[in-house]
Amino acid sequence: MPEWLYSDTVKDHFTNPRNVLMEDESTYPHDARGLTGNLICGDQMLMLLRIKDDIITDVRWKTYGCASAIASTSVLSETIKGMNIKDAYTIKPEDLVEKMGGLPANKIHCSVLGDKALRKAIDDYLAKTGRPGLFKEASTVICTCLGITDKDLENAYLKGARSWEDFQAATKIGTGCGKGECKTKALELLHEYAHIYGEKQA
Amino acid sequence: MEKRRIYVDYNATTPLNSEVKAGMIEDFEIYGNASSMHSSGRHAHARLEEARKAVGDLIGAPAKTVIFTSGGSESNNTVFQALRRVASDSSGKPLKGRTEIITTAIEHPCVLNSAAYLKSLGFTVYFLPVDQYGKVKIDEYRKVLSERTLLVSVMMANNEIGTIQDIREIAELAKAAGAWMHTDAVQAAGKIPVNVDDLKVDYLTMSGHKIYGPKGIGALYVRSGAPLFPLIHGGHQEDGFRAGTYNNIGILGYGKAAELAKKNLEAYGRDIRVLRNQLRDGLLAKVPNITINGHPTDVLPNTLNVSFPGAEGESILLGLDLNGIEASTGSACASGSLEPSHVLMAVGVGPELAHGSIRFSLGWGVTKEDIEYIIDTVPPIIARFRAMSTVSSVPTVPSVQS
Numbered sequence: 001m002p003e004w005l006y007s008d009t010v011k012d013h014f015t016n017p018r019n020v021l022m023e024d025e026s027t028y029p030h031d032a033r034g035l036t037g038n039l040i041c042g043d044q045m046l047m048l049l050r051i052k053d054d055i056i057t058d059v060r061w062k063t064y065g066c067a068s069a070i071a072s073t074s075v076l077s078e079t080i081k082g083m084n085i086k087d088a089y090t091i092k093p094e095d096l097v098e099k100m101g102g103l104p105a106n107k108i109h110c111s112v113l114g115d116k117a118l119r120k121a122i123d124d125y126l127a128k129t130g131r132p133g134l135f136k137e138a139s140t141v142i143c144t145c146l147g148i149t150d151k152d153l154e155n156a157y158l159k160g161a162r163s164w165e166d167f168q169a170a171t172k173i174g175t176g177c178g179k180g181e182c183k184t185k186a187l188e189l190l191h192e193y194a195h196i197y198g199e200k201q202a
Numbered sequence: 203m204e205k206r207r208i209y210v211d212y213n214a215t216t217p218l219n220s221e222v223k224a225g226m227i228e229d230f231e232i233y234g235n236a237s238s239m240h241s242s243g244r245h246a247h248a249r250l251e252e253a254r255k256a257v258g259d260l261i262g263a264p265a266k267t268v269i270f271t272s273g274g275s276e277s278n279n280t281v282f283q284a285l286r287r288v289a290s291d292s293s294g295k296p297l298k299g300r301t302e303i304i305t306t307a308i309e310h311p312c313v314l315n316s317a318a319y320l321k322s323l324g325f326t327v328y329f330l331p332v333d334q335y336g337k338v339k340i341d342e343y344r345k346v347l348s349e350r351t352l353l354v355s356v357m358m359a360n361n362e363i364g365t366i367q368d369i370r371e372i373a374e375l376a377k378a379a380g381a382w383m384h385t386d387a388v389q390a391a392g393k394i395p396v397n398v399d400d401l402k403v404d405y406l407t408m409s410g411h412k413i414y415g416p417k418g419i420g421a422l423y424v425r426s427g428a429p430l431f432p433l434i435h436g437g438h439q440e441d442g443f444r445a446g447t448y449n450n451i452g453i454l455g456y457g458k459a460a461e462l463a464k465k466n467l468e469a470y471g472r473d474i475r476v477l478r479n480q481l482r483d484g485l486l487a488k489v490p491n492i493t494i495n496g497h498p499t500d501v502l503p504n505t506l507n508v509s510f511p512g513a514e515g516e517s518i519l520l521g522l523d524l525n526g527i528e529a530s531t532g533s534a535c536a537s538g539s540l541e542p543s544h545v546l547m548a549v550g551v552g553p554e555l556a557h558g559s560i561r562f563s564l565g566w567g568v569t570k571e572d573i574e575y576i577i578d579t580v581p582p583i584i585a586r587f588r589a590m591s592t593v594s595s596v597p598t599v600p601s602v603q604s
Contacts (some may be wrong), residue, residue, distance in 0.1 A: 005520065015524065016204055022589040035592070042542065042557035045591045064591045066516035140425075 002174050006067065007101030018078050020070075021048065021060035028060045032128070037113050043069050047117035051125055054085050057128050061114070068107040071095045073114035080177030089135045091115050109195045116196060120168035142189070143182040148173040151187055157193040164190075207526045210574045212412075212504060212565030213361050213389060216529060219414035219453070219462060220564075225417065226455040228593035228595050236448040237439060239601035247359075253457020260460040261387070261406060262397035265421045269440045270453055273420035277407040278355075279601055280422055280433045281384045283355045286323070292343045294323045300381070301324040305330060306338055307548040309357050313386055314544075317355070325352070333496035336365030339374065351381040358390035358401075362545040362561055363477035363496035364505025368393065375400040382428060388412055388420075390462035393502055404428040409450065415459030419452035454467070466566075475503035477573050481562060482506050482578030489584050495559065496549060504564040507546075510553040513587035516561055521583040527576055530561040540590075541573040554593075582600045 004011045021028055030048040037044035043065040045100035051060040055077045059077045063069055075096050080088045093112045097103050103111060126134050139151035153161075167173050167186055174180050210218070220225075229249070235241025236250045255265040282303075290296050305317050306331045318455075321327040328346045331339050338356060342513045347354070354376040359366045373383040386403035388397055391406075392413035398406055406423040410416055424430050424443075431494075436445025482494060485508060495507040510518060515531035522529055542556035551559065562576070 005523075014520065015589070019591050037592075039557070040551075040553040041594070042516075046592045062590055062592045064514055064593050066514055066519045070517065070590075169263070 006071070006103065006107075006157055009075070009101045010067065010071040010097070012065045013074035013100070017070055017074040019059050019061060019081075020074065025060075025062065025128050027141055030060070032121040034122070034124055034126035036116045036120050036196060037063075037065070038195075038197055039064060042066070043110060043113050043195065045069065045073060045117040046112040047073075047114070047121045049118075049125065050123045051085060056080050056083050056085060056088055061117070065111070065113065066107075066110050067141040068103055068110035072103075073117075075099050076114040076118065078177075081119065085125065086135060087120055090187035091120050093116070100143070109192050112192055112197060143171075143173045148182070153186060153189050154193060157190065157197065162190070163193075175199050206572065206575050207528075208575060209528045210562045210564055210568060210572075210576070211528050211530050213364075213561065213563035215417065216414045216565055217567070218416060219459060221462065222415055222455050222458045225458045229451050229454045232450055232454070233276065233359075234453040236450060237437065245380050246448070247417075250448060250450065250453050252554075253453045253460075256457040257392050257408065257421050258423075260390055260396070260407070260464045261423060262285040262399055263406075267398075267423055267426060269422045269424060269444050270451075271420045271422055271444060274310070274386065274407050274409040274413075274434065277420050277422035277435065278310070278312045278384075279388055280430075281355070281405045281407070282313075282320060282353070283433050284429050284431045285382060286325070287313065287431045288318055288498075289325075290323065290370065298325045299352055302328065302348070303353045303355070303601075304318045304328045304330060304343065304345070304346055304351055304352045304376075304381075305355045306332060306357070308332055308336060308360055308545045309355070310361065310364075310386060310388070313355055313357070320467050326350075327465040332365075332548050334550050335500075336360055336363050336369055336495075336545070337497060337500070339373065340368075343372065347375055347379045347381070349380060349570070351376070351379050353382050353384060355386070356390075357386040358406075359387070359502050360496070360545060361389045361393065362505075362543060363507045363549065364389075364502035364563075365497040366390065366500040366502065368500075369401045370405065377402060389502060389505075392460070392467070393504060397424055398425070410459055411454035412461050416455040418453050419449055419456045421456070426433045429583075442491050463599055470566070470574070471503045474566075474568075475569065477564050477568055478504055478506050478562075479563070480570065481576060482508075483575045484573065485580060488577060488581045493551075493555065495546060495549060506562045506564075507559060508562070509546075509551060509559045510584050510588075511555055511558060512591045512593040513558050513584050514591075515558050515560060517587050518583060522560070522579070525579045525583070527579060530563070531559060534591065 028048055031051045032049040035049040046062040049056055061073050073109055088099045096111055140147040141149050152171050161167050161170050174182055224575045232246050254268050258265045286568055289300050303325055317327045330342055350522040356372050357368050358369050370386050376383040383403045385403050386407045388409045391408045395396045404425040409420040413519040430443050432443050493509040519531045542553050546556035
């Protein structure tokens with residue numbers, strides 16, 4: 001009988017999470033703060049960064065989340081120490097999942113909160129240092145015909161899009177070549193956004 | 203403290219009773235097809251009918267009113283499909299007259315989805331709300347009950363919070379309106395007294411693996427004269443109402459489990475309730491800021507559902523598992539869905555609390571020492587997850603963060 005539901009790495013980071021803040025966030029002076037997730041969906045993530053010369057020198061995080069969310073954020077927190085904020089901004093959930101030895105498909109969405117909070121914290125830092133939008137190009141193109149990015153879809157979600165048809169109405173995604181090859185990825189993102197922001201956001 | 207392995211998920215399923223298991227091993231020698239006329243077949247059939255009587259005895263029903271099925275889901279589907287056939291045309295669309303179904307918001311998915319299917323055919327379905335303890339709101343029930351009501355289906359005891367419904371009152375109202383009355387008693391039969399005549403129900407659903415019997419076997423009580431049509435067409439088994447070669451071993455095991463459940467019913471109610479209350483009181487004393495879900499008195503003797511604000515359900519569940527405690531959660535994340543438990547939402551617990559809820563369901567085999575171990579083990583787990591939680595650190599948590 002397997003001893004544990006997920007990989008040994010997930011178990012290790014779940015039972016001994018690195019860089020987690022067990023006290024109130026006021027005990028950890030920081031340069032950047034990112035909070036994302038939605039308690040209605042059962043996950044919320046807070047990322048606090050110390051940054052010097054655009055290098056992340058230290059990190060603490062807190063979460064209301066499941067084992068996968070805890071483990072993936074723990075792995076993320078180790079990964080970004082000493083990293084340039086631009087490199088940190090482009091970390092993908094897939095990279096973290098690989099480092100964790102994989103996750104079941106229905107748990108992948110739990111691993112995205114950490115990097116969302118991280119990006120939010122970096123955006124917070126950029127805003128504070130007068131450089132908002134610096135990493136806008138870091139978004140990923142989902143619809144290659146029309147150049148629709150994940151950021152475009154996220155914005156559409158935040159404005160009320162809740163289906164493929166809503167995405168199409170808001171962004172014209174998938175109306176170029178007509179093959180709809182971007183549909184699968186877009187629907188995965190829809191699921192992810194629902195998890196992060198909640199169904200009631202409109 | 204020595205680590206233990208404690209199973210407290212008996213509402214999900216129970217282990218086979220050792221006496222049931224021993225009997226089933228012997229019963230493997232009974233290979234005759236119970237539908238055959240020869241000696242081996244007649245022997246298998248006779249044993250099968252003894253089991254039918256034992257299952258009927260558990261709910262005060264004559265053996266001839268008990269039909270064996272593959273389990274609770276099949277029994278519930280059979281009722282809905284039988285009444286659909288009574289009240290619809292050949293394409294499934296409802297005929298004029300009785301076209302409405304009343305059930306509740308906290309039923310098992312096999313009832314909710316059966317009702318939803320009939321709704322898709324054109325039937326009107328009311329999903330009754332429940333109060334904060336999980337009791338059906340009788341006033342709301344009276345409002346929708348009418349001469350158009352075809353079927354009322356209300357579970358006797360809820361699997362997640364353990365609340366026991368006032369089935370007799372609900373059934374009397376249904377009968378007065380001329381509707382058929384069904385109760386899903388999968389969690390109730392064998393845990394609390396169940397008698398079909400006292401309850402005045404026309405249909406009652408049961409399952410073997412919830413009472414220390416085997417999995418894959420259940421039963422449906424059908425009052426004489428109530429409509430019934432086969433869900434599975436084929437041979438003449440079960441008077442033509444449920445085709446398929448008899449699951450001899452499963453049925454005999456179920457019969458033995460039902461016999462033992464009836465014999466031990468009083469002791470179960472007394473002994474398991476003591477343990478459940480010990481766990482409830484211990485957790486209330488040792489873990490700050492928790493909520494007990496379900497009715498304070500009309501509740502299954504073995505079920506305790508607890509919300510732990512600030513700690514997420516799957517994390518708690520896995521934290522408990524690493525310490526040897528096997529429970530269940532209403533958290534969406536544990537099921538891969540985004541939606542928290544529909545039962546906890548229906549009783550008004552709210553998504554934030556529902557995501558941090560744990561169901562402890564006790565049974566034979568759980569000891570006083572096990573309960574003490576759980577009471578000692580839970581507080582540090584909850585304290586740890588609360589300490590690392592955003593809920594306690596963020597002064598005002600917006601419900602949606604953009």
